[in-house]
Amino acid sequence: MAASAGRPSRLRLWLRGLLGGHARALVGALGRLYRAPLPSLLTAGVIGIALALPTGFLLLLSNVGTLAGGWEGGPRISVFIHKDIRAERYTALADELRRDGEIAETTLITPEQALAEFRNGSGFDDALALLEDNPLPAVIVVQPRPELAPEQIEALAERLRGLKEAELVQLDRAWIQRLHTLMELLRRGIWVVAGLLAVAVVLVVGNTIRLDFLSRREEIVIVKLLGGTDAFIRRPFLYEGLWYGVGGALLAAVLVEAARLLLAGPAQELAALYGSGFSLGGLGLSGFCNLLFIGAALGLLGSWLAVGRHLASIEPR
């Protein structure tokens, strides 16, 4: 009876002891950092800046992506119609093309629509009023089927060039492609920098923990004498590294958000000038959680490496 009742309660006791030990180490590590606020803040600050830089750049890039997304939706082919083609003909042509197997959609922009749009967008209102007749041609915007390969799109454009109604056929793809290639290049560049800065965070945390570890040599010796396991000795340092990482990530979030607020006003004004309702997006909850997670993981890794290297070198004499 006593034995059967004793086993689970011992397990629970052990579990409670383990959890209690972790809670103690967690809070204890925070307390140690709090007792030396300036060095702790400096370390967290370095980590914060190292994390804020790539975070900020990635955020900027994702904003540019959103902005470019407005023009996305695959390449488009603009077919400019000869001036002397009559309206009935090009309307019919737009319908014919829509039925083409390689074409997903066509949009007809009549000279009147083009003029109206130009008037609204450009501010050349007065100058345009001076013109006697509309100088703008009709345009059929052709959207190729999304499954077409670039060469097939090229071939389609070539076929459209053969139409006798077409004065000029333009494939509006090059600049979007260039933008995307450029953005991809930038993204890679930022990831390389982010990787280097992550290494820097690990080294900063590692060095801070190393100094702290070595300065507590006597305490570690005594704990080893009393039968403390490596895990027990390592635990408070791991939590210290965790706190550094989390603190740095919080600081990075604040820095990025502050930068965004500083830039949000001008960005919106600029977007308004281009007739766009675009506004700078922030980190969001998931971005914030990712940042926090990455900070914590780097902090843990740094302290793990630092403590692991020195744990065996400190032995009771």
Next chain:
Amino acid sequence: MIRFENVSKRYPNGFEALHGVTLSIGQGEMVFVTGHSGAGKSTLLRLIPLLERPTSGQVLVAKTNLARFTRRRIPQLRRRIGMIFQDFRLLYDRSVFDNVALPLVIDGLPHAEIQRRVRAALDKVGLLAKEQAYPVTLSGGEQQRVGIARAVVSRPPILIADEPTGNLDPGLSEEIMRLFQDFNRVGVTVVIASHDLDLIGRLGHRVLTLEKGRLIDDWPGRNG
């Protein structure tokens, strides 16, 4: 409880601290190890909690050969051995309570249990009133009593003390030794290294004498 079988210890610098020592200490015994400085007293004691490993021969504690304890398992051994040092080895940035609680914290005991046991241990050494004090504010004798409370708080079956009274005056020394006798009376095996022959003689326990690393005398004590 503790057996040495033909144990030798040679340090890397070539100094031979122990030479072919064979001895046996029974459960619940109280034994003094004596000899001149450099005779090997400290080395003998340090082999028991694996602060050193013998160069040859075997050390057994509670019938377990210590050679079987890998580095990772040493903590298990040390938790069953209370250690007391000449220089006390206290944490000077922690209160008396925290110092004594450390072995229990390492063991992962619940908070309430820790409080109960630390108070009991401090009461035993007569320092209950000083639990919130810091070690630097205490006298040498008091600091050593904190060290003893820390060694016994987890109720280990073995206590080893290396010159526990080396830094204390005679009156305090006797007081400390009486404390060890109290623990021995409740069944704890106690091994003390000391060169205070006068005091050892008065207490009348078994005495092992070392000279140049060899066991040259084993006096069974007045009752043995």
